[in-house]
Amino acid sequence: MSPLEPFGTRLRHAMDERGPLCVGIDPHASLLAEWGLNDDVTGLERFSRTVVEAVADRVAVLKPQSAFFERFGSRGVAVLERTVREARAAGALVVMDAKRGDIGSTMAAYAESFLHKDAPLFSDALTVSPYLGYGSLKPAVELARDNGAGLFVLALTSNPEGAEVQHALRPDGRSVGATVLAHLAAENAGQRPLGSFGAVVGATLGDLSSYDLDINGPLLAPGIGAQGASAADLPAVFGGAVRNVVPNVSRGVLRHGPDIAALRESARRFADEIRAAVGSG
Numbered sequence: 564m565s566p567l568e569p570f571g572t573r574l575r576h577a578m579d580e581r582g583p584l585c586v587g588i589d590p591h592a593s594l595l596a597e598w599g600l601n602d603d604v605t606g607l608e609r610f611s612r613t614v615v616e617a618v619a620d621r622v623a624v625l626k627p628q629s630a631f632f633e634r635f636g637s638r639g640v641a642v643l644e645r646t647v648r649e650a651r652a653a654g655a656l657v658v659m660d661a662k663r664g665d666i667g668s669t670m671a672a673y674a675e676s677f678l679h680k681d682a683p684l685f686s687d688a689l690t691v692s693p694y695l696g697y698g699s700l701k702p703a704v705e706l707a708r709d710n711g712a713g714l715f716v717l718a719l720t721s722n723p724e725g726a727e728v729q730h731a732l733r734p735d736g737r738s739v740g741a742t743v744l745a746h747l748a749a750e751n752a753g754q755r756p757l758g759s760f761g762a763v764v765g766a767t768l769g770d771l772s773s774y775d776l777d778i779n780g781p782l783l784a785p786g787i788g789a790q791g792a793s794a795a796d797l798p799a800v801f802g803g804a805v806r807n808v809v810p811n812v813s814r815g816v817l818r819h820g821p822d823i824a825a826l827r828e829s830a831r832r833f834a835d836e837i838r839a840a841v842g843s844g
């Protein structure tokens with residue numbers, strides 16, 4: 564197999580072709596019940612297959628949330644492997660939402676699990692936490708680079724509890740979140756058309772003009788739909804960086820299942836709202 568182009572390059576092309584929407588695959592127990600499925604591995608598989616069938620051939624990114632699969636043990640993880648494979652085969656990029664973060668030596672093993680091209684769970688990108696120190700992510704940065712993959716580093720998360728860590732001021736007067744963004748900008752310097760090392764920045768956060776979001780990398784923006792933000796909020800939150808935003812919607816789309824046409828229609832509506840708010844090109 565020929566080596567993959569860098570994640571940032573592949574993502575930019577996918578966003579240009581399909582629009583920037585990322586649909587989350589979050590098989591909450593409550594959603595399985597709403598879809599008339601059992602809260603077991605069979606229900607999990609049915610749910611995930613349905614989402615992939617509905618949207619993997621039309622949205623740029625799918626983001627499976629690993630915890631919802633892990634809770635079923637090894638059989639759930641096997642479903643996650645198939646979900647990743649099938650979503651990628653249908654042309655979507657897969658961001659594995661596992662929010663890993665550890666000291667450098669064990670971070671390397673987490674990176675091997677998701678970012679090595681021969682790993683059963685190889686994904687185009689992985690969500691990671693920098694809160695053991697940004698430098699602890701170095702093995703993941705290096706492995707991602709070697710394998711054409713990317714990272715989304717939690718910078719300014721969508722949940723209200725994040726502020727006590729992310730807004731905390733360092734001795735140099737900069738906030739912790741701003742420092743994470745600065746590290747990412749350095750990682751992506753000179754990369755065209757887009758760097759592979761993204762930040763997670765909640766769409767729920769209001770005006771972020773005091774932060775430099777211009778990291779030359781993608782900004783994964785959860786919070787639209789169930790958490791109260793809307794596509795119309797994106798320009799005010801992200802300013803000039805809005806062109807690099809990958810808005811994530813999970814429950815806002817998933818609640819329309821299990822009907823494939825209804826899932827597609829919901830994803831299309833969100834994609835249209837995003838296009839209207841952000842503009843194309």
Ligand SMILES: O=C(O)c1cc(=O)[nH]c(=O)n1[C@@H]1O[C@H](COP(=O)(O)O)[C@@H](O)[C@H]1O
Nearest residue numbers: 628660690720721763785789790812813814
């Ligand atoms: O990394 C993430 O994906 C993430 C970061 C964050 O700050 N906030 C956040 O909601 N997420 C994830 O994004 C998804 C949001 O789901 P909905 O609120 O259902 O759209 C969930 O899978 C969350 O775990």
